Amino acid sequence: MSKSKGRSAGQGGAGRRLQTIGLFVTLLAVAVLVGSLAAGLAGGGSTVADEPWSAAPSTPPRAPPSTTAASAAPVRVAVLNASGIPRLADRGRARLRDDGRFDVKEIGNAPGFSPDSSVVLDRVRQVGQARAVADALGISRVESRPDANLYLDVTVVLGKDWAARNPERPASTAQ
Structure with missing residues (x-):
C-alpha cells in the first residue's frame, strides 16, 4: 500500500510542477501582449511631436x-x-x-x-x-x-x- 501512496505523491509533485510551468508560460504570454499593446499605443518611436x-x-x-x-x-x-x-x-x-x-x-x-x-x-x-x-x-x-x-x-x-x-x-x- 505504501508503494501506491508513493506513486500518487510523486505524480502529484510532477502535476504541480506542470501547473507551475503552465502558469508561468501563461503569465509570460500575457506580459508580452500587454507590452505589445503599450508599445503600439505609445507610437513605438520618435515622432514629429x-x-x-x-x-x-x-x-x-x-x-x-x-x-x-x-x-x-x-x-x-x-x-x-x-x-x-x-x-x-x-x-x-x-x-x-x-x-x-x-x-x-x-x-x-x-x-x-x-x-x-x-x-x-x-x-x-x-x-x-x-x-x-x-x-x-x-x-x-x-x-x-x-x-x-x-x-x-x-x-x-x-x-x-x-x-x-x-x-x-x-x-x-x-x-
Missing part, C-alpha cells in the same frame, strides 16, 4: 480630398493666437466658421508669443484635413504633430504674418 518648435518646418504634399464618410464630419479645430495681437484667434475662428466645413472647438492664446509665422498642426494623422484648414486661412505651413490627448483634428497657431495679411475690418456703422 518630439521635435521643438524651432525644427525646420515640414510641409507635407497636398493630399487629394478624401471621399470617405468620415470626411463629411466637420473638422474639429483649435485656433491659438501666438502674435500678441488682441482678438486674432477670434478673427481666425470667424473665418473658419464662415467657411462651413470646420467646427472651432476652442480659441485662446498660444503658450508664449514666439512664432512670427503661422502654422497649422495635424493632430490625428489626417494631413488632408490640416491642409484644408490651412487653405481656408491662407497659411502655407502645415506640420504633422499627432496628439491623441486632444479632442481636436487640427490646431492653428496664428502668428504676426497672418495678422498682417488679414487686417481687422472696422465694424460697419448702422444708420
Whole structure:
C-alpha cells in the first residue's frame, strides 16, 4: 500500500510542477501582449511631436480630398493666437466658421508669443484635413504633430504674418 501512496505523491509533485510551468508560460504570454499593446499605443518611436518648435518646418504634399464618410464630419479645430495681437484667434475662428466645413472647438492664446509665422498642426494623422484648414486661412505651413490627448483634428497657431495679411475690418456703422 505504501508503494501506491508513493506513486500518487510523486505524480502529484510532477502535476504541480506542470501547473507551475503552465502558469508561468501563461503569465509570460500575457506580459508580452500587454507590452505589445503599450508599445503600439505609445507610437513605438520618435515622432514629429518630439521635435521643438524651432525644427525646420515640414510641409507635407497636398493630399487629394478624401471621399470617405468620415470626411463629411466637420473638422474639429483649435485656433491659438501666438502674435500678441488682441482678438486674432477670434478673427481666425470667424473665418473658419464662415467657411462651413470646420467646427472651432476652442480659441485662446498660444503658450508664449514666439512664432512670427503661422502654422497649422495635424493632430490625428489626417494631413488632408490640416491642409484644408490651412487653405481656408491662407497659411502655407502645415506640420504633422499627432496628439491623441486632444479632442481636436487640427490646431492653428496664428502668428504676426497672418495678422498682417488679414487686417481687422472696422465694424460697419448702422444708420
